[in-house]
Amino acid sequence: MTVTETFPAKFREFLTANNISTLAYADSEMLPRYVRVNPRGREVDDDGVSDAEWLASELELDLGQLRRVEWLPTCFGGVFAVDAAAHVTLATKSAFTAALIHGIDAASCAAVAALGPVAADDHVLDLCCAPGAKLCLLADLIEQNANIRTQNPQTRNAANPHKATSPTSIHLSGSVTGVDLSPHRIATCKSLLRKYKVSRFRLFALDGTTFNVHAPSRIGAWSRASGLQHLDNAPISTEKLAVSADQTVETEVKTEDFSIVTAATISTTLIKPFHVTKLLRNDPQIVSPRLLYDKVLVDAECTHDGSISHLIKCNREGWQKFEEYFSDPKKMDALEILQRNLLSNGFRLLKPGGVLVYSTCSFLRRQNEDIIEWFIKNNTPNAILEDIPNASEFPVAKPLSHSTAKMLRFTPTASKTSGLEYAGNEKEEV
């Protein structure tokens, strides 16, 4: 029996009502599993490209034959398909328990690729981050580039050759900020990031529709508020931070509770992260237009109908929760409002010239194309729907009649991945 034959009648009706053919999920039982090599688990060469010999000797022994996913950027360090016929259970594999590999679907990697090259000093916001597979990849890309630059300060950034490297910026590498409403899921995310020894991240168990912590202005002993000024290790409560390139405006962190008073920034009280690594611990959380994020990922809450791994889980654990969602018009309306608000808030926190990717693991027009159409209509001319880099190489379903070519749909049938849909937006300089 095929996976689609196991879908309950109500779910099939749901698909038909939403113009989704079960053909999108054909042969899903033979989909490969995907693994990504952990760049901290091995020696990498200068380009951060995986060491083929190491892979052959270590990983294939453990997982069986691997096939490299050629359509993903090489800077991802190696994403491999494990043959479905091998019936590999990752959790039992020593490469996985030893944190040498990540389990991440190739379509999820593609959503990260849609953000474009991630530079060593980019600050990235992941507004629905848990359990954190994409967040981990983003953190790896930043750290990988930072390491390349630290080893060879004269080289240009491998991810973005147009961005000049200065010796100062080596110390001012970027960060990832993850937000998720579910404390339980964010706890899983924290465990994942710690397992893989990610060093520049902070997590907030907060509502992404109202989240308002700007990108960090302080990393370790360095401030990047704008003038890239070196600060000593004085306690944050007594020091002054430069917030303008010409040094005409200063922010003084005045009180024990870190309230910030300045003409250039909005007063704020420190929002307690769920977890923050040492390097980001002393960020004073300045709220300033200068401190918006370079990249934002909104991997929104959705009905998960496009994710075969989710549907297989429903088959195993029951469809009640899923049916509760999609058969209740009020819940579907609330979901649409949530998706719009997540996208709007993510865009508000994106710097001019920055890139935002909106993705879901649903194939519903209502949760994808309609959200994007609504958003662009309401944010013209500040937001433009961008071409997705290298999209022509991705094994995606043909754009549907209602779809725009700038939105990609990874159906399990076309892509041999679990399933995902996304679009990329750029914020115009205004």
Ligand SMILES: C[S@@+](CC[C@H](N)C(=O)[O-])C[C@H]1O[C@@H](n2cnc3c(N)ncnc32)[C@H](O)[C@@H]1O
């Ligand atoms: C599709 S999952 C995200 C998967 C994640 N990006 C990854 O790669 O592992 C959607 C997430 O949105 C979270 N969520 C739901 N409502 C939210 C809200 N209002 N603010 C932030 N996160 C929310 C859910 O808890 C869930 O973890």
